[in-house]
Amino acid sequence: MRVLVLDDYQEVAAGYAAWETVPADVAFVARPVVDDDDLVALAAGAEVIVAMRERTAFTATRLAGLPDLRLLVTTGKANAAIDLAAAREQGVVVSGTDSSPAATAELTWGLILACLRHIPAEDAAMRKGGWQTTVGGDLAGRRLGVVGLGRLGAQVARIGTAFGMDVVAWSQNLDAPRAEEAGVRAVGKEELFSTSDVVTLHYKLSDRSRGLVGAEELSVMRPSAILVNTSRGPLVDTDALVRTLQEERIRGVALDVYDVEPLPADHILRSLPRTVLTPHLGYVTDGTYRVFYPQAVDAILAWLAGSPVRRLA
Structure with a gap:
C-alpha cells in the first residue's frame, strides 16, 4: 500500500507522527501541487492521501483521476476544498482530525x-x-x-x-x-x-x-x-x-x-x-501539528481496521 502525505512545505511531517506504524510505503511531498496532471502523477498508485487543510483541492475532476484512492485524510474537522459528494460517489472515505482555534x-x-x-x-x-x-x-x-x-x-x-x-x-x-x-x-x-x-x-x-x-x-x-x-x-x-x-x-x-x-x-x-x-501560517504551529499528523496516522490505522474515524464522507 502507498500513502502520500501532501504539502509538507517545511519537511517536518515525518517527525510529528509514528508513520512507521502504518504498514505501507509512506511518501512525503514538500512542494505545492501545480495542477490536475501534477496531482495525478504524484498520487499514482496511492490508496491513501493525507491533505494539509485546503492547500490542495480535491475536485470531482481530480478525484476521478485518482482511481486507486480509497482514503483521503484531511487535517482539520472540515475541508471546503474537497468535493465530498464526488468522494462518496467514487467510494473514497474521507476522514478528518481535531483542530484548535x-x-x-x-x-x-x-x-x-x-x-x-x-x-x-x-x-x-x-x-x-x-x-x-x-x-x-x-x-x-x-x-x-x-x-x-x-x-x-x-x-x-x-x-x-x-x-x-x-x-x-x-x-x-x-x-x-x-x-x-x-x-x-x-x-x-x-x-x-x-x-x-x-x-x-x-x-x-x-x-x-x-x-x-x-x-x-x-x-x-x-x-x-x-x-x-x-x-x-x-x-x-x-x-x-x-x-x-x-x-x-x-x-x-x-x-x-x-x-x-x-x-x-x-x-x-x-x-x-x-x-x-505572512504565508498562511494561521494553523502552522508545533501544537497544531502534534494534533494533525498523529490523528492522520490514527485515521489510516482505523480505516485499515475497518472502522474509519471522524468521517466526513
Missing part, C-alpha cells in the same frame, strides 16, 4: 500588532542602522470590528476586550443575544466598517461570502484603520484592496491568506507598502 487567533493578534506598530518596517530599519522611523497606532480605547463571530472570531473578540478595546461584531445571521454572550455588541455591516479602527475577518468562505469585503466596504473605512484577514483570501476583493492601498486610503493591511496559494512571486501584493504579509 487558538493558533489562528494568536496569529491574528500578531498581525494586528505588527501592522499597527509597523514592526516589520522598524525591524528592517534597525538592521540598516536606523532608529524610530514610524509612529504607531493604539489599541486601548479603539474599536475592534470582528466580521464573523464563530469560535475563532469570538476568541479574537475576547482578546480585544483584554486590550481595552470597544469590540463590535457583524455577520449575516448574528443577533444581539449571541453577540452579548461573546461579550461584544452586534452592529450593522456598514457601521462596523466605517467606525472600526481594526477590522478582522473570521468568516467561512462560500459563494455568498466571496467578495464580502469589496470596494464599498473599503471605501468607508477610516484612513487610520487596518484590515486583517486570517480566514480565506477570496473573502476580500483583491483588486479593490490593491487600489485602496495604492491610493493610501487606509492605514494598512495584514494578510495571511490569498486568492491563490502559494502567492505568486510576482504578485503585486508583495511589493505594496502598508502591508504585513
Whole structure:
C-alpha cells in the first residue's frame, strides 16, 4: 500500500507522527501541487492521501483521476476544498482530525500588532542602522470590528476586550443575544466598517461570502484603520484592496491568506507598502501539528481496521 502525505512545505511531517506504524510505503511531498496532471502523477498508485487543510483541492475532476484512492485524510474537522459528494460517489472515505482555534487567533493578534506598530518596517530599519522611523497606532480605547463571530472570531473578540478595546461584531445571521454572550455588541455591516479602527475577518468562505469585503466596504473605512484577514483570501476583493492601498486610503493591511496559494512571486501584493504579509501560517504551529499528523496516522490505522474515524464522507 502507498500513502502520500501532501504539502509538507517545511519537511517536518515525518517527525510529528509514528508513520512507521502504518504498514505501507509512506511518501512525503514538500512542494505545492501545480495542477490536475501534477496531482495525478504524484498520487499514482496511492490508496491513501493525507491533505494539509485546503492547500490542495480535491475536485470531482481530480478525484476521478485518482482511481486507486480509497482514503483521503484531511487535517482539520472540515475541508471546503474537497468535493465530498464526488468522494462518496467514487467510494473514497474521507476522514478528518481535531483542530484548535487558538493558533489562528494568536496569529491574528500578531498581525494586528505588527501592522499597527509597523514592526516589520522598524525591524528592517534597525538592521540598516536606523532608529524610530514610524509612529504607531493604539489599541486601548479603539474599536475592534470582528466580521464573523464563530469560535475563532469570538476568541479574537475576547482578546480585544483584554486590550481595552470597544469590540463590535457583524455577520449575516448574528443577533444581539449571541453577540452579548461573546461579550461584544452586534452592529450593522456598514457601521462596523466605517467606525472600526481594526477590522478582522473570521468568516467561512462560500459563494455568498466571496467578495464580502469589496470596494464599498473599503471605501468607508477610516484612513487610520487596518484590515486583517486570517480566514480565506477570496473573502476580500483583491483588486479593490490593491487600489485602496495604492491610493493610501487606509492605514494598512495584514494578510495571511490569498486568492491563490502559494502567492505568486510576482504578485503585486508583495511589493505594496502598508502591508504585513505572512504565508498562511494561521494553523502552522508545533501544537497544531502534534494534533494533525498523529490523528492522520490514527485515521489510516482505523480505516485499515475497518472502522474509519471522524468521517466526513
